[in-house]
Amino acid sequence: MSKIAFITGATSGIGKACADKFAREGYDIIITGRRSDRLLQVKLELEKEYAIKVLTLCFDVRSREEVFKQVENLPVKWQDINILINNAGLALGKDLFDDADMDDWDTMMHTNVDGLLYVTRALLPLLKKTVHSHIINIGSVAGKEVYEAGNVYCASKFAVDAITKAMRIDLLKDGIKVTGIHPGAVETEFSIVRFKGDENKATAAYKGFTPLTAADIADTIYFTASLPPHVCINELVITCLQQAGTYYFFKQ
Numbered sequence: 269m270s271k272i273a274f275i276t277g278a279t280s281g282i283g284k285a286c287a288d289k290f291a292r293e294g295y296d297i298i299i300t301g302r303r304s305d306r307l308l309q310v311k312l313e314l315e316k317e318y319a320i321k322v323l324t325l326c327f328d329v330r331s332r333e334e335v336f337k338q339v340e341n342l343p344v345k346w347q348d349i350n351i352l353i354n355n356a357g358l359a360l361g362k363d364l365f366d367d368a369d370m371d372d373w374d375t376m377m378h379t380n381v382d383g384l385l386y387v388t389r390a391l392l393p394l395l396k397k398t399v400h401s402h403i404i405n406i407g408s409v410a411g412k413e414v415y416e417a418g419n420v421y422c423a424s425k426f427a428v429d430a431i432t433k434a435m436r437i438d439l440l441k442d443g444i445k446v447t448g449i450h451p452g453a454v455e456t457e458f459s460i461v462r463f464k465g466d467e468n469k470a471t472a473a474y475k476g477f478t479p480l481t482a483a484d485i486a487d488t489i490y491f492t493a494s495l496p497p498h499v500c501i502n503e504l505v506i507t508c509l510q511q512a513g514t515y516y517f518f519k520q
């Protein structure tokens with residue numbers, strides 16, 4: 269029987285790359301996001317390329333009710349979930365604390381923190397039933413060091429880091445692995461979203477250095493998920509060669 273990976277935010281970037289990587293490795297995949305057309309496109313591509321099945325779930329992780337409804341309605345054959353990748357997330361704006369848009373703050377906290385909590389709690393009863401299950405949370409280097417104008421995005425990712433450590437401790441008794449993955453700059457739609465469609469600002473975010481790709485992160489995530497049952501990577505901080513921490517870059 270195939271293993272199952274549940275990946276949030278798989279319509280783009282790191283989540284989509286994870287869907288591709290786990291499908292290539294023979295996993296059946298549950299992919300989620302708010303854009304149903306993209307979910308369908310990913311499903312068609314993966315099922316054509318690999319001998320696996322894909323289930324799409326279209327919902328907003330910020331809605332606790334919707335998250336629990338989607339999980340409660342999972343078909344029985346999709347309930348033996350081995351891996352949960354909590355990836356859905358975003359930054360909105362990059363403004364000093366006194367200028368930042370407070371609605372953006374709410375959206376980031378609700379998505380990056382509340383969404384991750386809801387999805388994990390909803391899936392935990394299923395993860396506890398599966399032997400050797402694994403929760404992988406996507407944090408950020410922004411959750412390790414605060415940078416100028418990163419304020420609430422950083423706070424949301426510090427929360428992801430704390431929640432990941434707390435889950436690791438509290439789920440020890442259940443034998444569930446918990447891993448925090450903390451990437452530096454990865455070229456995805458992240459900056460387009462952050463700068464609200466401003467292509468110039470988004471492109472400038474990756475200028476002068478070679479950023480990580482979504483596939484780099486997906487490969488690393490797969491590595492943490494493919495270790496022997498008694499080995500758990502608690503956290504990894506991953507940057508490209510030219511980045512050290514949140515604000516030290518060697519740009520050319």
Ligand SMILES: NC(=O)c1ccc[n+]([C@@H]2O[C@H](COP(=O)([O-])OP(=O)(O)OC[C@H]3O[C@@H](n4cnc5c(N)ncnc54)[C@H](OP(=O)(O)O)[C@@H]3O)[C@@H](O)[C@H]2O)c1
Nearest residue numbers: 277279280281282301302303329356357408454456457458
């Ligand atoms: N790119 C980077 O430099 C970087 C660095 C460190 C950490 N990260 C983290 O990596 C994760 C993935 O980001 P990415 O770089 O791959 O960005 P991306 O290409 O913009 O992908 C973000 C994904 O999250 C989903 N999402 C956002 N809000 C959602 C919501 N309310 N409900 C459900 N799904 C939602 C999006 O799907 P829909 O729009 O279809 O809902 C999309 O699939 C995020 O947690 C981000 O903070 C990124």
